[in-house]
Amino acid sequence: MSSRSRGVFIQIVVLLAALVGALLIGAVFLILAKSDPLKAYGVMFTGPISDKFGITETLVRTVPLLLVGLGIVISFRSGIINIGAEGQILAGAIGAAAVAVSLPDMPAVLLLPLVFLAGGLSGAVWGGIAGWLKARLAVNEILSTVMLNQIALQLYLFLIRGPLIDPKEVSYGTGVPQTASIPQQIWLSRLIPGTRLHSGLIFALLLAVLVYFFLWRTSIGYRMRAVGAGPEAARYAGIKVEWYLILAMALAGGMAGLAGAVEVTGVHHRAIEGISAGYGFSGIVAALFGRLHPLGTIPAAVLFGALLLGADMMQRAVNIPAAMVMVIQGLVVLFVVSSDYFLKNPSFLTHLKAKIFGQKVDGEGGK
Amino acid sequence: MEGVMNSAIIISILATGIRLATPYLLAALGEMFTQRSGVYNLGVEGIMMMGAFAGFFATLHLGSPLLGIIASLIIGALMGLLMALVSVTFKAEQGISGIGLYMFGWGLSGLLYRLYVGGITSIDGLKEVKIPLLSNIPFLGPIFFNQNILVYTALALVPLSGFILYKTSWGLNVRAVGNKPEAADTLGVNVVRIRYECLIVGSMLAGLAGAFLTIGQANMYADNITAGRGFIAIALVYFGRWSPWGILLGSLLFSMADSFQSMVQVLGINFPYELAVILPYVVTIVALAISFGRVWAPAALGKPFQRGTRG
Amino acid sequence: MKKVLTLMLAVFTLLAFTAGCGTNTTDASKTAETAPQAKAEKVRIALVLPATVDDLAWCQSMVEGLKAVQKTMGEDKVEVVTSEKLGSAVDAGAAIRQYATQGYDIIIAHGSQYQSVLMDIAKDFPKTTFAYGSGFETAPNIFAYDPQAQDGGYLLGMLAAMTTKSGIVGIVGPVESGDAVKFNSGVQQGVAKGKADVKTRIAYTGSFNDIVGAGNLAKTQMSAGADILTGSSQQAVGAMRAVAENKGKYWLSTDMDQSSVAPDTVLAAQAYNWEKVVTKIIDLRKQGILGGQHLTLTFADGTIELKYNEKLADKIPAEAKAAVEQAKQDIISGKLKVELPKK
Incomplete structure (x- = not known):
């Protein structure tokens, strides 16, 4: 050995x-x-891996955890603590859904990339605000991201119950806060029929590899990590620290935004209430389990997805x-x-x- | 709409603002001590939930809100001890430890409530205590001197914390440990002990902030009763630049904005309520962005102390 | 190397051990699956809730309804299992699919946010009946139920307008959407009908479950003059408790009768009778109708009830009660239609 x-x-x-x-x-x-603890833990550990249902449901959770986790890796490696992923997921979800429902007749080859772009950009803008506030005005990012989460939540609720509400909800008078269903051609395909596992998983895995190459094989990535390792030293070395802080937060927000877009196109097929589902926090945990490494985050996200599911199954199995x-x-x-x-x-x-x-x-x- | 801002309405907005500021003030002052010693505790929200439950439960069964307060302090101290064990002794990454503590506190408070109470139950909480003479001062009296005892406690803690932090040797040690733990260590200050003390004191105050929600405001308990207030309190520590008066200012600004937006809604002034609800958050960010410039943080904040190593 | 082997062995024993536990449970659930075929008349119902079973509002009202069904039809005839706090539609989806796999006959997803999830899952389980609400969109095996909250709101609004002394009725709303909007709009119209110069003041906390925020908003409502208040969703109990602190201020509850907690404060309640709704779903299923219907909860079929708090009966003027009863009859006969806001 x-x-x-x-x-x-x-x-x-x-x-x-x-x-x-x-x-x-x-x-x-x-x-x-x-x-009975033995029975409860038996379910918690074997539930998520014992059958097709458990495995696919675990992976359904892995996708947003991994995407958020990748964003966390980028921001933490650049020395910025991003607690704002919850809000960034919401921004991404609403951006993606808004573009998707307004272009119902566009073919999938054009619309899907556009929807992902919209989701990623919305998240990037939302994250970028915190980055800009830190870089230009020295506003602590923990403070601003906590605040921006609350602001995003209210704006999101406003949009899905107001301007973007499903017109059918209004005409039937039920008024449930959700957008219209997105065009069927951009629903992500299900990898295994009869389950919810969608192709967003492949997308997330590819992105993990991409982030790895970005951070360790490109000069921009190198500079971002240098800023994270020591901003003063980086500044002496001629790196524009402010710019890289903004970039790091925008990228982190973009990843969370993509998580939102994937949840919309892969799981819910519309923007609904509570779509961020705490992934913004669990994603931080997954990234730290993965030792803040893009590839380490992959098994960590799977593990944490299984933990989330297993613990939830425990509720039903042992009451x-x-x-x-x-x-x-x-x-x-x-x-x-x-x-x-x-x-x-x-x-x-x-x-x-x-x-x-x-x-x-x-x-x-x-x- | 009858949007006349008469003096009764203004008094109501200000008195409510003071009341709303109390949990933020308590939790943020606690977190200030914690961070001053070099540890940031993101688990405040979870500690508040445990304090809220403990305060509620003791009041329900012992019939006295004062015992509820004591219970919340004890539970807060225990949660602080747990956080200290993880983040000081085991030197775990503080941000993630805090999130773990938050989940644990949320889960445990909900679990205990279900197991030992179950169902919505109301209690007789703290009553307003009119301070003789002072409460008769026109305008100021009803705003400041007709509140419950925890409101007075929180306000009194502001100068007290300032005194402890800047005028006592313990306060000096805390600041030294938070800025230059190695230097403090060389001078014979027990870094670990100071950090334990700060985490425990800070968490007791967070527990008290939670108890304020159940026995000082809601007079009942429900799942997730803190609804994000603990995170706001942490943000307010940054806003207040780790100083008691700054934290007081931030808490009041935030709560007054909240109180004001409630009244604006109630009076039917035509204004989308989402914008009203986010107003306090926006005000906090904007105030921080325009007024201060670079914030000053304890130099060793977030860094576990390892004797014999640097940085 | 020997120690490595010992350790590996220990790990494998542990794994085998936990796996053993898992197998046992799977066996148990399999026996449970075959059980209903042996005893076909037993109805197995699974309930999925966004909040807690004891929220004294939307969720608890359904839990109590199912208990009533069990009591009426017999504990041995109806099995009920519940999963709570599934506010996220992803977790709810897993729960629903798991229940469907385990062979439950009727799965009630008690929240409007579950619509998409059900549409997705129901296709894979054509023999299972699904129900959700509030909502309207159905499928061959999905029922959508939809309380006409505006009707009850209207009656409560009339009652409030004719009972208030200050001339101001306050609403502590959660988020301006869905049932809350229907209810509030009903209250507003009812108040206007009850007495022309009484004002309705609507304010929202922006949260479905922040009871502290709701309590504070209720205090603000009262300090600005409201003496009769109402509000919906989980957060509303916080407002109710704040109202209970003040003498001469009263509360009107919706979803379920909350007077058990505040007997001196709750004047009247709009309560949903889920027992009737669920019984109807069970009956339809027995007739072979697995879904496809939009079930409205109305006063006409008794699925919404107006309940008065006997203890506070003397606080409501007789003419108010008479007018409300008349309006209720008019709603039932269709003479009176409470309009919904159309944006």
């Missing part, structure tokens, strides 16, 4: 231990809720209050993020390696 794969193995062992720790604490609450789902998610996040400590602690790692691989670890060659 090479030392590199051994390192990965150790990482996985520590992460698993953290997961077990979270579940043990969670079990206490499950017992409080008068349900516990929905709040339990959040408790377990919170515990998993707390434990996994704490486990980082052990991964960064050299003496602990040496000790663990010695335990697992025997004593002669240090003497072994690298390859």
Whole structure:
């Protein structure tokens, strides 16, 4: 076993231990809720992977998590903390839906790219505002993105209940806040019939690779990471820090906006209330699980998608209050993020390696 | 429409504004201490929910809102201890720890409510306490001196926090730990201990802010009762540039805008209500963008302390 | 290397163990699937809720309705399972599909936001009956139910106009859409009809579930003069509780009768009788009609009821009650039609 794969193995062992720790604490609450922890966890872990339904539903959640996560990777790597993905998803969803419903007769080859462009741009503008505020006026991005989330939510509700409401909702008098259904030719195709898994997954995976190349193989990406690593040093090196901050937030917002566009074209086929579904926050978690690496975010998004689904299935299988789902998610996040400590602690790692691989670890060659 | 802004209406807007500012003020002052010591705690929202539940539950079963306040402080302290364990001892990334704490607090408060209360139940919360003489001052009396005890507490905490932060040796240590933890450490300040203390104090105040929602305002509990107020409180810390008076200003500005938009709607002044609802958020951003320029943050904010390493 | 093997073995044992648990549950659900065929007369209903089962509003009213159905038809004849807090249509979709796969006969998705999700799923389960509301769009196996909230709002508005002493009726709305708009518009028209110079003041919190915000908005309404208030959705209980703090201020509730929580405050309620709606869906299904109908909830068939709080009966002037009853009859007979806002 090479030392590199051994390192990965150790990482996985520590992460698993953290997961077990979270579940043990969670079990206490499950017992409080008068349900059988073994049965509950059995459902939570096997539900999402035991059949076609579970796997496809997991991947349905993976798509927006991955897209949002990629945006988070870009912004965090550039030294900007973007908590505004919820609002950026909404901006993207409404931009995509607005373009889609206003051009019903355009062929898909033209309309679909246009719709994605609209979604991405709307999100980019919404994210870019926070970037511009930070770069030009030194407004802290945590503050501005939190505020912009609330503003986006209200504007979104206004648009789907006002100017963009489905005309049928008005004529029937039901007035449900949602846009008209988008033209059928741009509904993303379902990868497996009878499930909701749509081709947005392929799009998201390709984008992950693209983001990787962008950040590590292009000079713009290099400069963005330089800004993230140390803005002052980057400035000395002649990098226009302000410009790259705006770009980073615009790209992050664009990714979240694309997530919105994908949810509209792939899942709901219109813009509806509550379309962001907390992905803006879970996406941050997925990106951090993925160690802020575009490719690492892929398995992290799958894992987190499965966790979201599994915990939700648990509610139905063992009949516990929905709040339990959040408790377990919170515990998993707390434990996994704490486990980082052990991964960064050299003496602990040496000790663990010695335990697992025997004593002669240090003497072994690298390859 | 009868949009005459007579003095009764203005008094109502201002008195409501003070009341609305209270949870922000409490939570943001707490977060200020936390951030001053170099830790940002994004879990305020979750702690507030736990505090809201604890305050409600104790009041329901013990019949006294004062015991509710104590319960919320205890629960707040425990949540702070948890956050300190994760973010100080285990040096976990603070932003994500906070989000984890937020999820945990939201879930646990909802779960406990369902298990031990269930169904909408109302309680007798805190009553307004008229301060003798002062409450009779025309105009100012009904605005400032006819509120419940937590409102007074929050207002009193502003100068008190300022005093603690700038005039006591503990406050000096907190600021040192937040700016130059290595230097503070060399001078014999226990960085870890200070950060634990700040997280616990900050979280107690967040718990109290939550209790204000249940026993000081709603007199009942419902899922997600904080509705994003904890995140606003964090934003207000930045807005107030980590100073108690700045935070007071921000909380009041935000809440007055909110109170004003409610009254504008109620009086039927023709104005799309979404724009009215987003007004406080826009006001906060704009105020921050035009008035201050570069904000000053604790230099070590967000960076876990590792003895013997730099930065 | 031996230790690696030991560890791997341990991990695999753990995996096998958890997988074992999973298999057990799958077995259990499979037995559950075959059960209804053995006992065909049992109706299995699954309910999917956007908020909590105990919101004292829209969701709880349906939960109580289903309990009533169980009580009337017998616990052994009707099985009910519930998933709550599925505000996101993605999670709701997973729940609905899972219930459909598990062979539930009737799946009620109790929210207007579930329309698209149902249209998508229902095609794959042609033998299952789906229902959602408020809405109008149906499919061969989808019922849409649609409370005529404006009718109840109208009656409550009349009642308010003829009872108020300050001449101001306040509405604490959530978000200006759907049922809230229907209800508010009904109240507005009812107030105008009840007494010409009484004003209706509508304000929105911008949130469906912020009870603290609703309480504050209610306080603002009262300080600006409103003495009778009403409002809809989950947030409304917060407003009701704020009204209960003040003597001489009253509340009119919608969706369900909220007087149990504030017996000295709730004057009257527009309550939906979901028992009748669900019973109708069960009956239609027995006749082989799996969907395709737009079921309106009206006073005419008793699916909307006007309930008075006996304890506060003396607070309502006799002529107000008489006028409201007359208007109710006119609505039932079709003589009076409450208009909906057309934008």
